[in-house]
Each structure stands twice: as C-alpha cells, then as structure tokens.
Amino acid sequence: DAKTTQPPSMDCAEGRAANLPCNHSTISGNEYVYWYRQIHSQGPQYIIHGLKNNETNEMASLIITEDRKSSTLILPHATLRDTAVYYCIVRSPWGGGGGADGLTFGKGTHLIIQP
Amino acid sequence: SAVISQKPSRDICQRGTSLTIQCQVDSQVTMMFWYRQQPGQSLTLIATANQGSEATYESGFVIDKFPISRPNLTFSTLTVSNMSPEDSSIYLCSVEEGQGKLFFGSGTQLSVL
Secondary structure, X not given: OOOOEOOOEEEEEOOOOEEEEEEXXXXXXXXXXXXXXXXXXXXXXXXXXXXXXXXXXXXXXXXXXXXXXXXXEEEOOOOHHHOEEEEEXXXXXXXXXXXXXXXXXXXXXXXEEEO | OOOEEEEOOEEEEXXXXXXXXEXXXXXXXXXXXXXXXXXXXXXXXXXXXXXXXXXXXXXXXXXXXOOXXXXXXXXXXXXXXXXXXXXXXXXXXEEEEOOOEEEEOOOEEEEEO
C-alpha cells in the first residue's frame, strides 16, 4: 500500500465545514483513496472512496487533485458526533496478490469539533 | 453493509491464560481480517482468514500466539494464547464488501492483569 501523510490533529467549529487533507504522492494508477473514521471505543467506519473523480455521499465529499497526489475529505456541516480519528488510506481494491488485503492504517487525523 | 458481531465486547484476564474472540457476520464473506489496536495506537493487521485455508499472518504475529479458525463463510475466531499484560489491546475483526470497502466489528477490549 502507498503511504499517506495526514496532520495529527485539527479543530473545527460545530456547523462549519471540516476539511481534512491527505497527501499520497506515491499513489499508483490502480490504487483508490479510502477514508475511514474511528469514534472513540468503536471500530473504524467506512466513509467514502474514490479513484480520480470527486465523490459525494450522505456522509462526506472527497476531492482528489488532478495529479492524484493528494485529496481532501469534506464534512460539510460538522457536528460534535464527528469528533473522531480520520484515516486516509490508498490501496487497490483487488489487493497485491490477486485478492483483497487488509488495510494498512497510519496514525490518522484526530478531528475535534468544538461547540 | 454487513453486520458484524464480536464477542466478548470486553474481558479482563489473568496472565498465562487464553481468550477466544468470536466474530459472526450476517452474510457470507470470503475474507475476514483480524486487527489489534494497542492503547493510543492505530490499527495493526494481525492476519487474514480465508475459509478453507490456513490464515495468513503479518510480520510479527505467529499462529502459536494467535491461532485463528475460519470454519465457514460467516464465522471466525481469534485466540490470544498465553496472555501477558502486553496483549492488552482492542481486537477487531473486519470483512470486505465490494469495491475494497472494509467493515468492522465493534471490537473486544482485552485487559490482561
């Protein structure tokens, strides 16, 4: 899996958009960008993923730069419940050996939503 | 998305004993993964479990310490053997659904005294 770089922590005011950056300069052509979050004492939760086009779902938007070397996860209206550690991961959905591999987690960004 | 149930949710164990963690999925899945999350740390993959074959362990994890069973497509167990305080962690199972997305159980909080 390609490595990613994320800021260790960020603050955001409740109701504002939270923009979480991720650098993945060594991403290869068949690797997707995945975002997960882990709320304290829970298992990680899938948020969104994408290859090169911007993506949006009910939870968030994912903006991937044209060169694919970085991306931004956007939580449009952050709430206190969005306080969590957010992980940016790049991998091929088909794994390295023809099958799926477990994700490799970095340290992520601890997002704190302030009231 | 798959619903994943892990048992027990937490346990306190004595040094030298073993604990078996169960992971039940509400649908058939090919691959299941076991992770460990030590206090204040990120997740580390222990092993990948395919039904009908031996589990594949990551560097630093061995079958004698973390034996895994995968008897069918909806169930797996991870045993933490001969426990020491250093094994105190959260243990999580996960499954993969389409497009490389992984879903996780709620984890087992293990404390070893």
